[in-house]
Amino acid sequence: MISLGAFMHELFIPSSCIEHIRRISCFAAILLSGLPACAYTEEISPAQETSPTEIPVASSVPTPVGIAVFNMAWAGTIDDFKRHVEVCSAPEVDWCDSRVKISRGASHPTPEEEARAKKCQEAFIAAAGGFDTAMMIAPCNAYGKHPARAETVENYNLKLDGLRAAVEDLIQNEKIKVIAFQEVKSQETIERVLGKFAGQFDVCAAPHSAFQTVAFAWDKSIPAGANRCTTNRELALAENPGDKRAHRVRPGLALELVIGGSPVTFLNVHLKSGCANLKTAPGFPGHQLTDSEPACTVLNRQIPILEDWIEQIASQSPRFILLGDFNRRIDEEARARIPKAQVRADGSDPAGPNTRDEFGSVKSNYLWQEIADGSPSMYQVRLTSTEPGCTGFKGLDHIVISGPVRRAQAGAPRSSKIALVKSGRQSIATSDHCPRITILEF
Known part of the structure; x- marks a missing residue:
C-alpha cells in the first residue's frame, strides 16, 4: 500500500x-x-x-532559493594568467589569433586564412610544451583585441576584482544561494571570486582537459544530496571526431541539493558556441541545427547527449533546473512555434527515439523543441528585466525548470540580468555576460 x-x-x-x-x-x-x-x-x-x-522533514512553507547563472569569460587564477602571457608573448607566437576568421558574407574562410590560423595554432602548442598543456592555457585573444598592450597582472587583477564584486553583490543584495558558473578554470578561481563569502559556500568544478569548464557554488545552509556533484563527460565531445588533437567542448555538471526535504538537481551546461541564432541578425546568420555550419554540427551532436542526461536525471529527481550558457537562443526557438512535424528533418516525433549517425549527429533542427518534447515537461524562466549598463551577449544564458518545479511556484517565474561592476581604468573586461538570476520556491 x-x-x-x-x-x-x-x-x-x-x-x-x-x-x-x-x-x-x-x-x-x-x-x-x-x-x-x-x-x-x-x-x-x-x-x-x-x-x-x-530524515529531512518536508516543510509546509515554501522555501525561496535565489539562483544565478554567470559566464565569467576565461576566469582563472593569477598564475593561470601569467602562464597565458608567457606563452602568447613568445616570439614565435607574438599574440597571434588561432581562430579561423571568415569574411562578412562568406560561408567559408580563404585558404590563406586557414593556413595563417594553423600556423598560429602550431606555434602556440609548441610554446606551451605540447597539445594537452596548450589546451589548459587561455588563447591569446581571450582578454581583448589588443592583448600585448592590455594584458598586465594589474589589469587582470581588476577583472578578478570585478568578478568578486559581482558575485558578492549577487549573494549580499540579491540573496543568491546557488550559482552556476561557466568559463572558469578551477575551483580555486571560484573561491577567489566568492570573496568574503568564500567560507559560507561549498564549491565543485567539473574536471576537464581544456581551460574552460563549469562549476557550482552553493550556500552551506542547503545540504547536498547523495549525488552531490556529478560530471557529464559525454557532453565534452571532440569537435572533430577521429582527430586525436581535436579540441573538446565543455562537460556538464549536475548538483543535487536537498531543499524542502526532497532532492532538487541542478544541471549546469555550456554548449558549443557559434550557432546561436535561428533567425539572421546583424553579423549573426541564422541556422537550424542540421545546417552544415561546423559549429552547428557540433551543437547538433550534443543534443542527444543532453536529452538523455535530462531524462535520466528526471527519473531520479523530478524537481530539476537546467541552466547555463546554451549558446543558442532557445527563447527565439520557442517563439517560433515550430510544428512537431518540422522539429526533425525526417519528420519523426521529437518525443520518440533520436537516431544518431556514425558521427553522433541527429535529425534535430531545433534545440528547444527537441529537449522540451513533453517528457519530461520543461519551462523556460522568462527574462523580464535587464539592468542599465548590462551589455554583452544576449539570449545565450537560460534557466529552465521542470514541471514539478513550475507547479510549486505561486505565479509565473521571472528572471533578471544584473549589471557588472566595472572600474574606469579596466582594460580587460570583467565579463562579456551579465549574471542572470531568479528566485524559485521549493
Whole structure:
C-alpha cells in the first residue's frame, strides 16, 4: 500500500499543499469514526531507514532559493594568467589569433586564412610544451583585441576584482544561494571570486582537459544530496571526431541539493558556441541545427547527449533546473512555434527515439523543441528585466525548470540580468555576460 506522502510525491503536488491535504483527510476520518483524534504516518522501506536526525522533514512553507547563472569569460587564477602571457608573448607566437576568421558574407574562410590560423595554432602548442598543456592555457585573444598592450597582472587583477564584486553583490543584495558558473578554470578561481563569502559556500568544478569548464557554488545552509556533484563527460565531445588533437567542448555538471526535504538537481551546461541564432541578425546568420555550419554540427551532436542526461536525471529527481550558457537562443526557438512535424528533418516525433549517425549527429533542427518534447515537461524562466549598463551577449544564458518545479511556484517565474561592476581604468573586461538570476520556491 502506498502512503499518502508517497502518493502526493508521485503526483508532484507541492509540499506546501500536502500538509493541508493530510489535515483534511484526518478531519474526515474523525467525522466518520467518531474518534477524538487521528494520526497519519509515512511508510519507510528498509532502504530508507535512517536515524531521526538524518530524515529531512518536508516543510509546509515554501522555501525561496535565489539562483544565478554567470559566464565569467576565461576566469582563472593569477598564475593561470601569467602562464597565458608567457606563452602568447613568445616570439614565435607574438599574440597571434588561432581562430579561423571568415569574411562578412562568406560561408567559408580563404585558404590563406586557414593556413595563417594553423600556423598560429602550431606555434602556440609548441610554446606551451605540447597539445594537452596548450589546451589548459587561455588563447591569446581571450582578454581583448589588443592583448600585448592590455594584458598586465594589474589589469587582470581588476577583472578578478570585478568578478568578486559581482558575485558578492549577487549573494549580499540579491540573496543568491546557488550559482552556476561557466568559463572558469578551477575551483580555486571560484573561491577567489566568492570573496568574503568564500567560507559560507561549498564549491565543485567539473574536471576537464581544456581551460574552460563549469562549476557550482552553493550556500552551506542547503545540504547536498547523495549525488552531490556529478560530471557529464559525454557532453565534452571532440569537435572533430577521429582527430586525436581535436579540441573538446565543455562537460556538464549536475548538483543535487536537498531543499524542502526532497532532492532538487541542478544541471549546469555550456554548449558549443557559434550557432546561436535561428533567425539572421546583424553579423549573426541564422541556422537550424542540421545546417552544415561546423559549429552547428557540433551543437547538433550534443543534443542527444543532453536529452538523455535530462531524462535520466528526471527519473531520479523530478524537481530539476537546467541552466547555463546554451549558446543558442532557445527563447527565439520557442517563439517560433515550430510544428512537431518540422522539429526533425525526417519528420519523426521529437518525443520518440533520436537516431544518431556514425558521427553522433541527429535529425534535430531545433534545440528547444527537441529537449522540451513533453517528457519530461520543461519551462523556460522568462527574462523580464535587464539592468542599465548590462551589455554583452544576449539570449545565450537560460534557466529552465521542470514541471514539478513550475507547479510549486505561486505565479509565473521571472528572471533578471544584473549589471557588472566595472572600474574606469579596466582594460580587460570583467565579463562579456551579465549574471542572470531568479528566485524559485521549493
